[in-house]
Amino acid sequence: MGVLFAKLMTVFGDKEHKVIIVGLDNAGKTTILYQFLTKEAVHTTPTIGSNVEEISVKKTRFLVWDIGGQEALRASWSTYFCNTEIVILVVDSTDRDRLTLTKEELHTMLAHEDLQNASVLVLANKQDMKNSMTAAEISQSLTLSSLTAHSWHVQACCALTGEGLPASLDWMRSRVMAN
Ligand SMILES: Nc1nc2c(ncn2[C@@H]2O[C@H](COP(=O)(O)OP(=O)(O)OP(=O)(O)O)[C@@H](O)[C@H]2O)c(=O)[nH]1
Numbered sequence: 001m002g003v004l005f006a007k008l009m010t011v012f013g014d015k016e017h018k019v020i021i022v023g024l025d026n027a028g029k030t031t032i033l034y035q036f037l038t039k040e041a042v043h044t045t046p047t048i049g050s051n052v053e054e055i056s057v058k059k060t061r062f063l064v065w066d067i068g069g070q071e072a073l074r075a076s077w078s079t080y081f082c083n084t085e086i087v088i089l090v091v092d093s094t095d096r097d098r099l100t101l102t103k104e105e106l107h108t109m110l111a112h113e114d115l116q117n118a119s120v121l122v123l124a125n126k127q128d129m130k131n132s133m134t135a136a137e138i139s140q141s142l143t144l145s146s147l148t149a150h151s152w153h154v155q156a157c158c159a160l161t162g163e164g165l166p167a168s169l170d171w172m173r174s175r176v177m178a179n
């Protein structure tokens, strides 16, 4: 009965689904959060702590936490994990030098027990920049295919124009509807 009720709540849009946006500093997390919300590119400064906004997609409500990615702040990411249904990992697709570090952060994070049931959306951001890596290259470097315990998806995007973000929201919605 409880499960059926929870399912109905999801279908009729009453339940709020927790999402966290993580990734290294300068990846474009805050720009993406506000592009989701306002469909515009906002001016950002490095996030100290977090921003949180509610985003609705066809009656599905997400509570989206954008967490600062600077090195000193990454240790606090785990304090946001509890009850998270979707992890959005934002990658600066021009930042080749730090892709290995991103990979380590991703796999360490997904080993945490609070994220065992979370789905993972990797956003290959800054596709407008020449020399950006493709979504397929990023997927391979992050060894996403080794993630057998988590549902995952990789999406190319540009947070400045919003390209790729509606498709991301559709995937997020389909994931929470499936659960
Ligand atoms: N060219 C380009 N620049 C982008 C894109 N997305 C974000 N930026 C720029 O990248 C810089 C960092 O963006 P933020 O959204 O503040 O990055 P962040 O991941 O929130 O960074 P922290 O809060 O420090 O963790 C800003 O100057 C953005 O305008 C994009 O798709 N293309």
Ligand SMILES: [Mg+2]
Residues within 6 Å of the ligand: 029, 030, 031, 044, 045, 046, 047, 066, 067, 068, 069
């Ligand atoms: Mg930020």
